[in-house]
Amino acid sequence: MGQAGRFITLEGGEGAGKTTQIVRLAEWLRAGGREVVTTREPGGAAGAEMIRKLLVEGPAERWDGPTEALLHYAARRDHLRSTVWPALGRGAWVISDRFADSTRAYQGYGHGLDLALLARLHDVAIGEFEPDLTLILDLPIDIGLARAAARRGSETRYESLPRDFHERVHAGFRAIAKSAPGRCAIVDASTDIDTIATAIARIVAERLGA
Numbered sequence: 001m002g003q004a005g006r007f008i009t010l011e012g013g014e015g016a017g018k019t020t021q022i023v024r025l026a027e028w029l030r031a032g033g034r035e036v037v038t039t040r041e042p043g044g045a046a047g048a049e050m051i052r053k054l055l056v057e058g059p060a061e062r063w064d065g066p067t068e069a070l071l072h073y074a075a076r077r078d079h080l081r082s083t084v085w086p087a088l089g090r091g092a093w094v095i096s097d098r099f100a101d102s103t104r105a106y107q108g109y110g111h112g113l114d115l116a117l118l119a120r121l122h123d124v125a126i127g128e129f130e131p132d133l134t135l136i137l138d139l140p141i142d143i144g145l146a147r148a149a150a151r152r153g154s155e156t157r158y159e160s161l162p163r164d165f166h167e168r169v170h171a172g173f174r175a176i177a178k179s180a181p182g183r184c185a186i187v188d189a190s191t192d193i194d195t196i197a198t199a200i201a202r203i204v205a206e207r208l209g210a
Contacts, residue, residue: 004034005088006208009099012137013170015146016189017196018097021137024197029093029210037087040097041075045082048075065111069118072103073125080126100126101134101176101184109172110165130183133207135200136173137189141166 008025010018026036042052051071055063063071076099087094100122107113141163177184185203189196204210 004091006093007088007131008095009131009134010097011101011134011173013166016137016139018137020193021196021200022095022097025200026095028201035092037092037094039083041079041099042072044079047078051075065107065113069103069107069113069121073121077125099131104176105169105172110169134184136177136184136186138186139189141170
């Protein structure tokens with residue numbers, strides 16, 4: 001892979017504002033002369049987008065934890081092969097709305113799937129590859145769910161899960177950040193959009209020399 005390429009992921013619970021901040025971060029990086037590819041998970045490639053529909057639409061009880069994890073990693077493998085790795089290889093900066101930490105937080109901490117099992121699945125699907133920087137947008141659960149409900153479309157499967165599920169997910173993201181401080185940074189997502197964007201740009205500049 002090219003030396004100039006960087007892989008940044010944005011994580012967080014429902015309604016944390018990841019999509020808005022990805023747009024702002026991409027604009028800031030492009031203003032500095034970088035090629036930027038924005039993408040998302042599940043999705044980001046033709047096959048992965050087909051799997052996304054299976055995961056984010058329909059009733060909450062549609063899949064159990066192991067099935068969800070397998071689907072996520074099938075989509076992730078396609079996403080990396082088709083989109084992320086080729087972009088990094090030509091020196092682009094890639095920003096993804098969710099990545100493997102979401103599987104750990106949602107299927108692992110949220111659904112109670114064994115974290116060691118997820119780690120083995122991770123190794124099979126993508127090996128040792130990981131983001132250069134993960135920004136975790138931290139927001140109180142009630143605010144996030146209210147925001148998510150306000151923009152409700154067809155992708156409501158995760159939002160409709162019980163509140164205690166979202167509490168476990170929230171705690172999971174914090175545990176992930178604590179376990180990997182060199183890669184992860186927690187961003188207060190309860191402030192206004194401009195303040196959050198400024199905080200993110202500062203972290204990216206400090207961590208990745210942007």
